[in-house]
Amino acid sequence: MLRFExxxxxxxxxxxxxxxxxxxxxxxxxxxxxxxxxxxxxxxKMINRLIEPSEGKIYMNGTDISRLDPVxxxxxxxxxxQQVGLFPNMTIQQNVDVVLRLLKRPLQExxxxxxxxxxxxxxxxxLYAERYPNELSGGQQxxxxxxxxxxxxxxxxxxxxxxxxxxPITRESLQDEFKRLQEKLHKTIVFVTHDMDEALKLADRIxxxxxxxxxxAGPPEELLRHPAxxxxxxxxxxxxxxxxxxLETVDEVMNPxxxxxxxxxxxxxxxxxxxxxxxxxxxxxxxxxxFLGQVTIESLNREHLRAHQIIELxxxxxxxxxxGSKAETAFRIMTEQRxxxxxxxxxxGRLVGLVTRTSMVNALASVVWGxxxxx
Amino acid sequence: xxxxxxxxxxxxANFDRxxxxxxxxxxxxxxxxxLGTSVAVPLGIxxxxxEGLARIVLAVTGIIQTIPSLAFFxxxxxxxxxxxxxxxxxxxLYSILPILRNTYTGIKEVDPxxxxxxxxxxxxxxxxxxxxxxxxxLPLILAGVRISTMYxxxxxxxxxxxxxxxxxxxxxxxxxxxxxxxxxxGVVPAATLALLAGRxxxxxxxxxxxxxxxxxxxxx
Ligand SMILES: Nc1ncnc2c1ncn2[C@@H]1O[C@H](COP(=O)(O)OP(=O)(O)O)[C@@H](O)[C@H]1O
Ligand SMILES: [Mg+2]
Numbered sequence: 001m002l003r004f005e006x007x008x009x010x011x012x013x014x015x016x017x018x019x020x021x022x023x024x025x026x027x028x029x030x031x032x033x034x035x036x037x038x039x040x041x042x043x044x045k046m047i048n049r050l051i052e053p054s055e056g057k058i059y060m061n062g063t064d065i066s067r068l069d070p071v072x073x074x075x076x077x078x079x080x081x082q083q084v085g086l087f088p089n090m091t092i093q094q095n096v097d098v099v100l101r102l103l104k105r106p107l108q109e110x111x112x113x114x115x116x117x118x119x120x121x122x123x124x125x126x127l128y129a130e131r132y133p134n135e136l137s138g139g140q141q142x143x144x145x146x147x148x149x150x151x152x153x154x155x156x157x158x159x160x161x162x163x164x165x166x167x168p169i170t171r172e173s174l175q176d177e178f179k180r181l182q183e184k185l186h187k188t189i190v191f192v193t194h195d196m197d198e199a200l201k202l203a204d205r206i207x208x209x210x211x212x213x214x215x216x217a218g219p220p221e222e223l224l225r226h227p228a229x230x231x232x233x234x235x236x237x238x239x240x241x242x243x244x245x246x247l248e249t250v251d252e253v254m255n256p257x258x259x260x261x262x263x264x265x266x267x268x269x270x271x272x273x274x275x276x277x278x279x280x281x282x283x284x285x286x287x288x289x290x291f292l293g294q295v296t297i298e299s300l301n302r303e304h305l306r307a308h309q310i311i312e313l314x315x316x317x318x319x320x321x322x323x324g325s326k327a328e329t330a331f332r333i334m335t336e337q338r339x340x341x342x343x344x345x346x347x348x349g350r351l352v353g354l355v356t357r358t359s360m361v362n363a364l365a366s367v368v369w370g371x372x373x374x375x
Numbered sequence: 376x377x378x379x380x381x382x383x384x385x386x387x388a389n390f391d392r393x394x395x396x397x398x399x400x401x402x403x404x405x406x407x408x409x410l411g412t413s414v415a416v417p418l419g420i421x422x423x424x425x426e427g428l429a430r431i432v433l434a435v436t437g438i439i440q441t442i443p444s445l446a447f448f449x450x451x452x453x454x455x456x457x458x459x460x461x462x463x464x465x466x467x468l469y470s471i472l473p474i475l476r477n478t479y480t481g482i483k484e485v486d487p488x489x490x491x492x493x494x495x496x497x498x499x500x501x502x503x504x505x506x507x508x509x510x511x512x513l514p515l516i517l518a519g520v521r522i523s524t525m526y527x528x529x530x531x532x533x534x535x536x537x538x539x540x541x542x543x544x545x546x547x548x549x550x551x552x553x554x555x556x557x558x559x560x561g562v563v564p565a566a567t568l569a570l571l572a573g574r575x576x577x578x579x580x581x582x583x584x585x586x587x588x589x590x591x592x593x594x595x
Contacts, residue, residue: 048495075497085492089510089585098506099496132587148496158495 001026001156001188002047007056009042009212017042018212020056026155027186031199034209035235040192043209044158047190048077060156075099078149078157078187082164084141086133092118092144093129099152117147121177139170146178150185159191163198167256175201196236200224208232250321250330253363254344254353260285263292263311267304270295270313283343283351284314291343291351294318320345323352327363330355385556392545397564399459400541404531404568407463408524411470416516418471419478420504429479436472444469444530448537462539466530470523477519481512514584521576528569532561542568 002024009017017039024030032040045051046058049070058065065073086095094101096117097110115125121143133141142162149157163171179202182189193199199206200220207217208231216228227233261270261282270282280297293316300313307313319337321330323346330342334357344353386393422429442450447465455461485508493503509516535543542561549557 050491050495071497071499073497074495079492079495081488081492081495083486083488085486085488087489087492087507087511088587089507090587102497102502132585134587 001028001061002190003059004043005057005059007043007046007053007058009039009046009051010054016212017046017053020212020214022207022214022217024188024190026188029182029189029191029202029204031203031206032190032192032209033194033196033199033206033235034215036194038209039212040194040209041160042212044160044190044192047156047158048074048079075102075152076154076156078152078154080142080145080149080157080159080162082161084133084145084165086141086144086148088133091130091132092136095133095144096147096151098148103152113151114147117150120181121147137170138166139174142166142174143177146174146181150181150187154187156188156190159189161193162191164193164195169255169257171198178202208235249324250327250344250355251323251353253327253330253359254355255359256353258283258343258351258354260289260351261295261310262286263309263314265310267300267307267310267313270310271300271304274300281341282310283354284310285351288348289350291320291345291349292316294343318343321355322347327355331360331363334360382556386560389545389557389560393560393564396540396542396545396561397568399539400528400531400543400565400568403459403463403466403534403539403541404524404528404572407466407527407531408470408520410463410467411523411527412474412520414467415471415474415519416478419475419516420482420509422475422479423482423508433476433479436475439468440472444533445536448533452537457538459539462531462534462537466527466534469530470527473522473526474516474519477515477522478512481515482508484515485511510585511588514580514588517576517580517583521573521580524572524576525569528572529565532565 002022004020004022007017007020007022008015020043032043034040042051046053047060047065049065052066060068060073087098090098093111093114096114097105100110100113111129114129118125118128123140123143128136128140133144136144142165146159146162149159163174166174175198182202191202203220205218206220206223208215208223210231216223216232223232224236227236259273259277259279259282261273261284263284263286273282274280274297281294283294284292286292293314295310295313295315299315303313319333319339320343321333323344330344333339333342334355341354341356343351344355346352418432422432439447444465447469448462451461451465455464489507489511490503493507498506531539531541532543532546535541535547542565545561546558549555549559549561
């Protein structure tokens with residue numbers, strides 16, 4: 001599908017991409033990974049000719065792409081960037097069908113396609129097609145960014161840290177969603193990231209770069225089990241220190257967006273919020289996001305006839321942990337006091353996240369799994 | 376003190392004059408702004424593609440702007456004589472800068488990520504301009520047109536000095552015959568026209584700005 005032959009990019013005497021040889025097979029999910037500044041973005045942008053190589057050639061289906069018209073070339077390649085880059089002056093419909101408009105496809109076909117795409121990611125077309133990007137959440141915006149790249153059904157899609165700016169929870173759900181999508185669509189994908197977990201999760205093949213060169217390329221399993229050198233081993237092992245239990249701080253394992261409510265809000269609102277977000281407790285915070293306590297579904301059930309405001313049901317006797325403390329601390333509190341979760345607060349007393357049993361299990365699982373790697 | 380009745384009679388007596396002056400005033404100002412806009416917008420777009428030239432042109436037009444209008448009107452007399460033509464020409468030159476500057480800045484300030492996304496989707500430079508850069512810069516360009524229009528409408532009053540007509544003639548007449556009422560009859564409509572023109576363009580800005588670019592119902 002795609003072949004790099006001795007591709008080099010020189011910026012003011014510096015070889016930021018250096019004699020790159022690389023082949024991407026049709027239907028392959030290739031992840032370019034490496035430390036910041038190693039040349040991932042440059043490599044990616046040479047494929048759709050936003051950057052021209054200084055030396056070497058890139059072939060797409062056997063054709064030297066430098067002989068193609070760059071505008072025509074780009075219309076056949078999907079492109080997703082980290083900053084999302086949705087056009088704020090266009091509706092979601094117009095954003096998603098932009099390539100189809102460039103290709104002068106009729107309105108009806110475009111509308112059908114957008115409906116189909118929105119439905120694919122579980123966004124109701126009737127609700128979203130006529131909205132503007134600033135009326136969507138960050139996660140929804142990046143979903144649209146991905147749909148925009150898929151609209152004209154290009155065989156090849158380039159993605160530059162598409163989920164990098166999202167919070168961990170949203171990032172993970174978009175990764176899962178995209179993986180499912182890819183299993184259906186079988187696109188050829190070149191995906192840039194600096195997040196090892198993301199690479200391991202999505203890639204058919206990982207290409208690890210450093211200083212503009214490929215250090216090692218292969219399926220995730222191979223890079224983990226047979227790292228070509230210390231750099232590879234270090235890069236994939238850097239989150240796991242030897243003989244020490246894993247993830248250092250609660251910040252790394254917590255859910256950064258617990259469902260909160262203000263003390264002056266009504267009890268009925270609280271019930272509705274729990275129902276909508278599928279939670280059985282709400283965290284009560286004041287205007288400054290300072291943590292005051294919690295209300296549980298039990299107390300709401302018991303007292304909803306008597307109480308009017310959340311503050312009347314406030315349980316202030318809730319153990320918390322300080323942001324930056326060891327994840328173990330939170331886990332110990334949870335096991336010893338038989339809690340389902342521990343709120344994380346910062347030094348100002350503001351609620352910044354929630355360590356749950358799920359985060360605990362995930363963290364422990366990654367230790368077990370991480371141990372398997374060094375074996 | 377001048378009584379209300381006196382004002383009624385005064386306006387009635389000078390009504391034809393007022394109407395004529397207002398019409399001349401509007402036609403000069405409008406011509407200047409329309410010409411100014413049709414030069415400034417394309418020039419502004421062109422300058423975003425020519426960095427070096429942009430710096431020079433913006434500096435030169437900046438200097439033109441600092442010449443007091445009265446001096447400028449005077450300077451053109453030896454070359455163009457008196458009348459509507461030199462007045463319109465000077466006002467036209469004046470109207471360019473705010474629009475030019477806003478068009479240039481508006482397009483330059485479009486988020487580079489959007490430009491990259493547009494190019495990456497396969498827009499050529501004309502498509503990028505029409506689909507992305509201009510629509511996003513539009514609120515700022517229109518704000519430039521509004522500023523220009525309000526200035527030009529009030530400066531047109533000065534154009535009467537070189538015989539262009541307009542509401543300034545009433546002011547000059549008033550000064551000549553020591554009649555304060557005549558001065559007021561020129562100044563008040565001129566100020567009202569400037570404010571009205573401003574409102575009309577704000578309305579246009581609201582109409583033309585896509586909902587996605589509005590922040591809290593405000594025009595940028
Ligand atoms: N337009 C440019 N001019 C000069 N240097 C650049 C330019 N773009 C990127 N670089 C340099 O090239 C190197 C690789 O950049 P990039 O491909 O963006 O890295 P990555 O995406 O892996 O973080 C970096 O050191 C960066 O500073
Ligand atoms: Mg990059």
